[in-house]
Amino acid sequence: AQKVTQAQTEISVVEKEDVTLDCVYETRDTTYYLFWYKQPPSGELVFLIRRNSFDEQNEISGRYSWNFQKSTSSFNFTITASQVVDSAVYFCAWSTPQGAQKLVFGQGTRLTINP
């Protein structure tokens, strides 16, 4: 069965520090998608990125960057120069392009950025 593991339950850093959130997944599928979502205190899940399994190119969007490595089944997320507004719970998720394409989520990492 598919599984997503976010081993870091909570991370706390001081503003302007760089922080990396880890995500490891398990799957036997050869084609799949990986996602990161942000959940601020308001509760709404905000989509950040989707990655296809055949595209291992790293991606950068402003202060956010993602490192996808199929060899280690990891899809890590780095925030550079963190800000207080980055404080939230971050979820990594997996889905397959077949059928319902339901998302399988990790347990989330609670990130706190202290001023």
Place this chain on the structure above:
Amino acid sequence: DTGVSQDPRHKITKRGQNVTFRCDPISEHNRLYWYRQTLGQGPEFLTYFQNEAQLEKSRLLSDRFSAERPKGSFSTLEIQRTEQGDSAMYLCASSSSGGEETQYFGPGTRLLVL
């Protein structure tokens, strides 16, 4: 704003009562999902609709739960005879098929069963 909306945002009910939640997806999205999230956990899939057809249900969805999407637009999730274990955040998401399959989530309905 044409994002996913959910109503109500919060619901407090007594054990044994029935509750119904509504989800309005992004208008051009034909896929609709319900997830449940308990405290400190990631969301878990409950059920999925493509247009008006309910195509998949999780084993988490007991007989007390029923979901509908009568005209392929909004959806309702009903819980009958609520139990304290039903207390959770119920999240709705929508996506389109054929290309951009990313699921976009609504703000959720937080249910507390006393």
